[in-house]
Amino acid sequence: MTDRPRLAVIGAGPAGLAATVAAAAHGVRVTLIDAAAQAGAQFYRQPAAALRAGRPQALHHDWRTWQRLREALDAHVRAGAVEHLTDHHVWLVERESGRFTVHALLGPEEEDAVAVSADAVVLATGGYEKVLPFPGWTLPGVVTAGGAQAMLKGALVVPGRTAVVAGTGPLLLPVAVGLAAAGVKVAALVESAAPRAFLRRTRALAAQPGKVAEGAGYAARLLRHRVRTLARHTVIEAHGIDRLEAVTVAALDGEGGVRAGTERRIPCDTLAVGHGMLPHTDLAETLGCRLDGLRVHVDGEQRTDVPGVWAAGEATGIGGSALALTEGHIAGRSAAVRLTGGTPDPQEWVAAAKSRTRLGEFAAALDAVYAPPANWSEQVTDDTVVCRCEEVTAGTVREAVAQLGAGDLRTVKLLTRAGMGWCQGRICAPGVVGLAGCELTASRRPFARPVPLGVLAEEHSQSTTRAHTHPTDGGPS
Amino acid sequence: MSSPLDLAGARPGPAFTVTFDGRDIEALPGQTVAAALWAAGITSWRTTRGEGRPRGVFCGIGVCFDCLVTVNDRPGQRACLLPLQPGDAIRTQEGTGHDD
Numbered sequence A: 001m002t003d004r005p006r007l008a009v010i011g012a013g014p015a016g017l018a019a020t021v022a023a024a025a026h027g028v029r030v031t032l033i034d035a036a037a038q039a040g041a042q043f044y045r046q047p048a049a050a051l052r053a054g055r056p057q058a059l060h061h062d063w064r065t066w067q068r069l070r071e072a073l074d075a076h077v078r079a080g081a082v083e084h085l086t087d088h089h090v091w092l093v094e095r096e097s098g099r100f101t102v103h104a105l106l107g108p109e110e111e112d113a114v115a116v117s118a119d120a121v122v123l124a125t126g127g128y129e130k131v132l133p134f135p136g137w138t139l140p141g142v143v144t145a146g147g148a149q150a151m152l153k154g155a156l157v158v159p160g161r162t163a164v165v166a167g168t169g170p171l172l173l174p175v176a177v178g179l180a181a182a183g184v185k186v187a188a189l190v191e192s193a194a195p196r197a198f199l200r201r202t203r204a205l206a207a208q209p210g211k212v213a214e215g216a217g218y219a220a221r222l223l224r225h226r227v228r229t230l231a232r233h234t235v236i237e238a239h240g241i242d243r244l245e246a247v248t249v250a251a252l253d254g255e256g257g258v259r260a261g262t263e264r265r266i267p268c269d270t271l272a273v274g275h276g277m278l279p280h281t282d283l284a285e286t287l288g289c290r291l292d293g294l295r296v297h298v299d300g301e302q303r304t305d306v307p308g309v310w311a312a313g314e315a316t317g318i319g320g321s322a323l324a325l326t327e328g329h330i331a332g333r334s335a336a337v338r339l340t341g342g343t344p345d346p347q348e349w350v351a352a353a354k355s356r357t358r359l360g361e362f363a364a365a366l367d368a369v370y371a372p373p374a375n376w377s378e379q380v381t382d383d384t385v386v387c388r389c390e391e392v393t394a395g396t397v398r399e400a401v402a403q404l405g406a407g408d409l410r411t412v413k414l415l416t417r418a419g420m421g422w423c424q425g426r427i428c429a430p431g432v433v434g435l436a437g438c439e440l441t442a443s444r445r446p447f448a449r450p451v452p453l454g455v456l457a458e459e460h461s462q463s464t465t466r467a468h469t470h471p472t473d474g475g476p477s
Numbered sequence B: 001m002s003s004p005l006d007l008a009g010a011r012p013g014p015a016f017t018v019t020f021d022g023r024d025i026e027a028l029p030g031q032t033v034a035a036a037l038w039a040a041g042i043t044s045w046r047t048t049r050g051e052g053r054p055r056g057v058f059c060g061i062g063v064c065f066d067c068l069v070t071v072n073d074r075p076g077q078r079a080c081l082l083p084l085q086p087g088d089a090i091r092t093q094e095g096t097g098h099d100d
């Protein structure tokens, strides 16, 4: 059995699970690698096992699909076709003489290293949230919309009693519904997109009746929980001293600016905010895969332009879990055939390819509708911290642009330190480019998410080496 | 009023005690540091290096590093990822978490 080819799938979300199950069913051995303690990733995030949730589906949508994936995964693991490596944070994938070495660090501490070899890889690394800055966004109590959802689904906790859910994008609906169902008073759902914009996209929406029904279902549940939706509105400021106490929201005008006189204050202890998603492309970038803008470029078989490397799910473009599933399925099928020396016949997955096309069009329609207010940066005062790690303010970024002539993210970073902190610019980059008036480009980080903290910290301060060189210092394991 | 634990029908094992800046708080088996602190009504456990501003969870998934915390004298751990063990001593992390 050892000479059967081995496929490494990185990411155990919808895309990675679908790829794993499809490839294993077609005769290759799979090593499924994910940073989390359990399969599921974002959309299918499961409560920690020790919480012994008897009804996790209460927090979920499309539970059936998850059950099918979970059962198939378990069966392949039992049969020895799939090895599932949990708590493995991949920081680099190397390609040498046509074979791959996946380098990972173990556990939340990320100290002990392991290497996994494979004949091919599927990158199913998903994405993370984009949040644009506004005054007060660094206050405790302000969390990303997905973060609130992840803490709810994974740890069964909520950040407070009264929440405002704000920003833009399809994620805000399940987040508001989830918080309300979990007993949080959702004072408002503040969405900068306009309902009218949806009507202009009716063709792509009508082609996805299931997806439209899903949206309607959320709307009905919002109504039931008495959550009011403020469309064409935005949060202009979060207030509080050491903790969030209220937000000010305002209506938007036709140009995406704030309509004067419409400001109102909503008391809350939680703001769950997000402005869309960005793909995780670091592993693909270090492998030398071509990107289309910010996403990994793939062909009809989900192959990147680097031989032996497939990519699927939100790493190849933000499109939601259903699209991630079909892409993962196709990637797994294609990889299985090619790894066993064959040439795949796309007819074999024609149904999946069709739904991929439809879901892709649907995602593009949503993407065109959900947009942050065009003039969001007008609300960002000079003293607003933009880079949360390095505490670089909007004023400093503006000065670098206006007085020092910085015209791209890299130069702004060198001049201001924005993006040089622990998160390596993942969080601040969209805000910085918006303020600087330049394009968001792939950042070419030397190591993928999550970078070993010790390695990063060492670059910043010699003093932090202690944490890294004395792993037995007493941290829980 | 429903709670997330009720909603998901959770039946965790008995709670155990950990400390936050010396004071006892309860944690459930399976909870991360951030989860137990949120459940205890605590939303910040770090102050920034520059301005000394309070921070806690932001992204919730290990990407932003805003939730850094000191646990059992080890600074720089992501509270949103780290599971708790009985007796763990959680401390607010000031700056890098090192006394300098």
Ligand SMILES: Cc1cc2nc3c(=O)[nH]c(=O)nc-3n(C[C@H](O)[C@H](O)[C@H](O)COP(=O)(O)OP(=O)(O)OC[C@H]3O[C@@H](n4cnc5c(N)ncnc54)[C@H](O)[C@@H]3O)c2cc1C
Pocket: A010, A011, A012, A013, A014, A015, A016, A033, A034, A035, A036, A040, A041, A042, A043, A044, A088, A089, A090, A091, A124, A125, A126, A127, A128, A129, A145, A146, A147, A149, A150, A171, A174, A175, A277, A280, A283, A312, A313, A314, A315, A320, A321, A324, A448, A449, A450, B059, B060, B061
């Ligand atoms: C915090 C958050 C919460 C979300 N919640 C919802 C929701 O409730 N409803 C909804 O419809 N959509 C939600 N989304 C959107 C979600 O991204 C998609 O719906 C869907 O999960 C995408 O599937 P995927 O397989 O492409 O990626 P993901 O589900 O994101 O899976 C990617 C997996 O890869 C892992 N990974 C990435 N890089 C590495 C690495 N270097 N080493 C090891 N593992 C790695 C990640 O930890 C993750 O487990 C959420 C997104 C985020 C960021």
Ligand code: FES
Pocket: B056, B057, B058, B059, B060, B061, B062, B063, B064, B065, B066, B067, B068, B078, B079, B080, B081
């Ligand atoms: S909250 Fe972002 S890393 Fe923990």
